[in-house]
Amino acid sequence: MKRQVIVGMLGTQLDAGLGPGRWEKWRPTVSLGMHEDLLLDRIELLVDERRYGNLAAVVAQDLGQVSPETQVRRHDTYLADPWDFEAVYGALHDFVRHYDFQPEEEDYYVHITTGTHVSQICWFLLTESRLFPGRLLQTAPPRKQNGEAPGSYAVIDLDLSRYDRIAQRFAEERLHDRDLLKSGIATRNPAFNRMIEQIETVATRSKSPMLLMGPTGAGKSQLARRVFELKKQKHQLPGRFVEVNCATLRGDGAMSTLFGHIKGAYTGASTDRAGLLRSAHQGLLFLDEIGELGLDEQAMLLRALEEKRFLPVGGDKEVESDFQLIAGTNRDLQQAVLEGRFRDDLLARLNLWTYRLPGLAERAEDIEPNLDFELERHSRENRQRVTFNREARERYLAFSRSAEATWGGNFRDLGASVMRLATLADGGRIRSDLVEEEIGRLRRQWHGAGMRPGLLDEVLGERAAELDRFDRVQLEDVLRACRQAKSLSQAGRELFAVSRAARTSTNDADRLRKYLARFGLDWEQVRGRG
Structure with missing residues (x-):
């Protein structure tokens, strides 16, 4: 039989008691020696001797009475703050690292009933990682505390196979979160998928501003809304999603729209106005085309980001708003800084998490899943199933992936193209003649109404789609x-x-x-x- 050894922390509250009345209450550390089916050879008791040495001596003495064969060894363990995760983990890790474990001769348990929740988490991590080569032991008091019943205990074996199943569930949850950010589209572009993975991590863990760069129609607004929905699901943002295109903000109205105004601030200001920043309190504010903001608005926005306070137009009393910011732009903000059109300190504040969304032409492998997504959305919204026949689908995909397809409006162009095809499809079937007509329409849209057919199409005809x-x-x-x-x-x-x-x-x-x-x-x- 192997020797049975328990490691535990002195319970400064649960184990407390110095007079005779202590035997009338259930004390978890003392109860370890009272179970007839748990024959303990040794208890390693971690205690701050300077503050709780007297209590530890009483507990060790009482354990000697209920279980004379059990040896109690005390280890002086000083914790300046038992709720400081780093300090507690460091102290317990040092104990485990220097302890002379002999797993071939002894079975080890860590008693997690005593100590703070922080210490319990640390013991779990040390045990799960196998730095502590044993199992967790949890004790519980009897229904009626009279000092005679030991209560109950349970051994928690961190079976790695079960842990793997839990980890798998966690991984599946993360995949669900990433699918949400991609609107459920099974994207295939490796670089885009890696970017979404990191955005999911950042969105879950950080409240810092995020900057989304990329051409018009690349999906910046859609992604910002998905980030908000993800954080909303995780109860991180109880507020609203507020969106504005900064290119629409002009003149004196820009300040009022963003920061609000008080009644009488200017002619026509007949009532107070909260402004978008206050509307986004505890929510997410998406400022698209942030490079179009004036320098005065940029200065106000920087202060609102750093201090969570700002002055409404015409006001002399600051208001507060705690919001998360996502900014979007299709401009080179660094170049705008050099030209004096954008504040370098605001760019530095926005530039912590910067992501460039590629255009559709850079994600040729994602055209097909996005095509299916747009078709499904049209079918759902119009309650009519629309599909391509095989030849029409192949022709459309071949053109859409070719060098001739510039997709100047990116996903907006694709969505509009699918809507036209689906609307004109007779009987819910998109045929080759309709696809050829749409290809001609896209060519004229991208290259001008008077454009001749592409040189490859002129020379090769339909064979050009096979290249x-x-x-x-x-x-x-x-x-x-x-x-x-x-x-x-x-x-x-x-x-x-x-x-x-x-x-x-x-x-x-x-x-x-x-x-x-x-x-x-x-x-x-x-x-x-x-």
Whole structure:
């Protein structure tokens, strides 16, 4: 049989009692020696001897009466603040690190009933990490305290398999949080997904401002709202989500809109106005296009961020608002600082957590899941199922991922495109003719109403959709050079000017001819005479 050893802290409240009446109450440390089925060889008692040495002596003496065979060893453990997590963990960690454990000969338990909640958490961490090679032991008083009944005890074995299941549930919860930030869209772009993972961590742990950069339509406003919903679910923000596009704030009204005003502050101010910052108290304020704010508004905003106080327009009494800020911009704020249009101290305050949202053209692999999301949303809102047929879907995806698709408005363009297709679809089916019409509409939208079809589409026709993006970019440049040259040889000399200098003999025309043949093309076709 292995020896049974319990490590525990003296309960300065629960174990207290110096007179004869102490036997009338349940004392958790003394009760350890009163259980008939728990035969203890030794109790390691951690105690602040300077303050509680007398109490520890009484507890050790009483344990000797109820369990003479149990040895009590006292360890002087000083805790300046038993609620200081770092100090408590450090003290317990030092005890564990220097203790001479002999697990082959002894079974160890840590008594977590005594001590503060902080010490209980620290014991759990030390045990779960296996720095303390034992199990947790929890005691409880009897229903009627008369000093004779030992109460009950329970051994908590931190079975790693069960802990793994708990950890798995925690991981699933984090995945749910990230899905929320992505609106439930199964995005595939690795860089974007890594960014969302970090935003989820920061949003959960930090109340500092966040700066979202990226082109118009990249989803900054949507992401800010999702961050708010995430924090709302976790009971971190009881207030509202307040959003404003700073580009719409002009003149004297900008100050009033943001910071409010008092009655009579200016002509027409017939009543008090709270302003957006006060409306966002204990909530989240999203200032989109923050680079459009005037310098005076920027100065007021900086003070409101740092001190949580500001003056309404026309007021002489400060008001308070504790809000979290997310700012959005499609401008280079660092350049704006150099040009004197943006305060460097405000940018420094915003720049703690900065994320750049890529445009849709930079996330070609995410076009398909976003296409499905937009289709599903349209179907749900209009209560009519709309789908592509196979050829139409392949054609639309091929064009949308090509170099020709610039997606100038990003996800706004995609959403509008899907809405048009879904609205015009007969019988809820989007067919190839409708897709071709939409592709033409997008080309005109991005490149001007008078634009000719793309060079690749002109030369290759429908085969252009079958090319990888890499080949499209390269071939389009080759075709453009061919169109500008007077002969095959001249085009070859221009395209291979650098590499031909390193060769003793050259035949650039033949080299270009073979390259075009890879795509089923010859010189006459490229020049538009085939």
